[in-house]
Amino acid sequence: MTGSITSIRQARNTHEAEGDQSSHALPYALAATTLEHAETHIRFQDIGKTYSGEQGPVRALHGIDLVVRKGEIFGIIGRSGAGKSSLLRTINRLEQPSEGQVLIDGEDIGRYGTSELVALRRRIGMIFQHFNLLSAKTVRQNVELPLKVAGVPRQERQQKVASLLKLVGLENKHDAYPAQLSGGQKQRVGIARALVHDPDILLCDEATSALDPETTQAILALLRDINRSLGLTIVLITHEMEVIREICDRVVVLECGAIVEQGPVWRVFGDPHHDVTRTLLSPLQQTLSDDLKAHLLTQPLRQNDALLLELRLNGTNSREPDLGLLFSALGGQLTLVKSAIQRLQGRTVGHLLVSIRHSPHAQEELIKRARRIFDDVEVLGYVAAD
Amino acid sequence: MSLLIDRLWQGLLDTLLMVGVSSLIALIAGIPLAVFLVTSGKGGMFEAVRLNRLIGSIVNLFRSIPFLILMVALIPFTRLIVGTTYGVWAAVVPLAIAATPFFARIAEVSLREVDQGLIEAAQAMGCRRRHIVWHVLLPEALPGIISGFTITLVTMINSSAMAGAIGAGGLGDLAYRYGYQRFDFMVMLIVIIGLVLLVTLIQLGGDKLAKAMNHRT
Structure with missing residues (x-):
């Protein structure tokens, strides 16, 4: 198990x-x-x-x-x-x-x-937040109860209970009372009880x-x-x-x-x-940290202020966050500020926050290029070079 | 002296008999009554709101009559049941009738305290109503029911002292006659000590049993 x-x-x-x-x-x-x-x-x-x-x-x-x-x-x-x-x-x-x-x-x-x-x-088996185990019955009796009320013969019941307690990893807790178990163990008993009728x-x-x-x-x-x-x-x-x-x-x-x-x-x-x-x-999602947010400018003040971009992947096109490709497409000095990328059911979803400085391309061109690699691109603003 | 010891012994036996038989009847009748009171209310498993109210009122009625008056009022009924209105067995009838609603109300409280989640879990696993009563409600409430029964026993020892009024004997009656009517404080003291010991013994035993049945902690 x-x-x-x-x-x-x-x-x-x-x-x-x-x-x-x-x-x-x-x-x-x-x-x-x-x-x-x-x-x-x-x-x-x-x-x-x-x-x-x-x-x-x-x-x-x-x-x-x-x-x-x-x-x-x-x-x-x-x-x-x-x-x-x-x-x-x-x-x-x-x-x-x-x-x-x-x-x-x-x-x-x-x-x-x-x-x-x-x-x-x-x-239909059911398990609960607070486990709902019978305090007066042992682990074995708790798991056995659904079979008992269904009139399943004793020997069959015992076999079933033993195999289920093994499945949930409680093979040595048969005679313990729920109060003697940890939360996780109680839920395992709950799962065994829920599965007892297949x-x-x-x-x-x-x-x-x-x-x-x-x-x-x-x-x-x-x-x-x-x-x-x-x-x-x-x-x-x-x-x-x-x-x-x-x-x-x-x-x-x-x-x-x-x-x-x-x-x-x-x-x-x-x-x-x-x-x-x-x-x-x-x-679960990371957003811009407060100190960055405070320094964010809507327009660049100087030539070398960094452009802050949020690049999103929503999974629909099965794209990957290819950083090499991104770098060669955007040029200049590319810094990863934050990333929250996860893989769900074989698809990559999430977002990257990057800052770009000294790029040969204009803002519109940068966005257009980033869109070829990411599903959605948003300009968050500029960060002043210090 | 040996006469006194005989009387004390007889008194103890009478008390034990009256308390034992009436409490046993209360146990047998009180638990189904308590289960009914808990499960027949609005939204309950065996919903029967009107009957629930009726039975509840009857229980309250008997609970509110002082035992001495109840005993006298029940004399015709007692005659009908045991054929006599005098002695130990005549006292058992009113005692049992007083003890049953008393114990039922205490057991009811314990049954009500059973977590609704457990009943829901039992329904979800395919228990029928009678299974829920037998496998969930009663076992989960058992420690409380045992404590309640202990209280009932002690209360019945108390009430049985009044049974002397209809010639039932018992320790209470002995103390009343010797101590109050004959000013024999020695006998009264012995009886009091005996009663204290008896109550203590019952209470200790009940507590111990309730604790042994409680697996909640």
Whole structure:
């Protein structure tokens, strides 16, 4: 188990370290294309949810149309109160939509009676922010419970529990109580419990929000691992863009109960259209530092003042930040001020801040030349030469 | 002297019998009652708001009548159940009727404290309602229920002292007759010491059991 996580991490690291375009783009691009054609697993049709609040009805969700494909990791992000939690819970009907339908494998789950609903919930695992483990039961009993209530014979239960606890790396914690475990271990028990019926959908409700960054990485790697090895569809909600970037294939941004943006993760990250998305992304994006901002001039005062350019890659044209090419195209004295470039699903997205001094070309010509290499170029201003 | 020891011993047995039987009835009847009160409210698993209000009112009614008055008021009912209105068994009936709502209300508090997230998790894993009661609500509330039952036992020792009024005997009655009516402070002191020991023993045992059942920390 630990081995598989490490191998995933190593794979990702090598990815990020490699510069050559042909070798690294492959696995992610391949995964992305296969999923493009994957069949629909969950379909939301015009979902609306209205609660009766103390000051009249509250609209938690409205007009949600979405498709989650088989085998993908689908992220739902939004600020708190955006309706993420309600939307996620319509999938296993912990939340009953006021309008619209949720179709799973083409079936309207809103029509299910109690027995069908219980059967559906056994096909859908769920993990929670605060783990929701039973304090009075041991790790083994917690994982065993879903099987026990389904009437699975004892011996079969024990085998299943043992194999799942091994999968999540807790093979020597069978008889511990949840209170004796760390946060990360508790979530591993939660994952084992969610997988005990061999579900084909896993719902993650802020599953890493109560964990420290290192544990978060390990749990996300485990989820990615499970997604690949079991072919499970994962729907997760989070308020952390970090989580989306780390494991999601596609993402939808919710605000005030409605979808404001959706698409593959590289596109939403590379070219966010909505203000909410930008706000959510801001902790991950580097902007101009305050001291530079203070010295920024709109017009050059002297001949050798440096021109500050922001060069963006949004992933659509699969371009690479080729610095050699940039240097020979712009000429003069080129300095890298800041960079935030990341590789997402085989595409390079992000931006570079560079300053150019003593260039033989005029500003318009510089922008034109930079546009041949980058998707978007913006003049930030001038910095006085000291 | 040996007569006194016999009386003390008999008193202890009577007290234990009255408290034991009535508390046992309270335990058996009070837990389902508490589960009903918790789960039948608005938005509950077994939602039945009107019935919930009715049962809640009945519980409050019995809780608000002082035990001595309740015992007298219940005399016809007691006769119907045990065929007599005098003695230990006649006292068991009103004691059990007083103990059940008392214990149910305490157990209700513990059941209400069970994290809603656990119930949600149980629903998500495909538990039916009865599974949730049996595997989630009761085990999670167990330490609190045990503490509540300890309080019930002690309260019943207290109430059983009044059962002497209908000739039920017991330690309380002994202390009242010897200590108050005959000014025999020695007997009263012995009884008081005995009661203190009994209550202490019950409290210690209850605390220990509740602690052993609590895996939350």
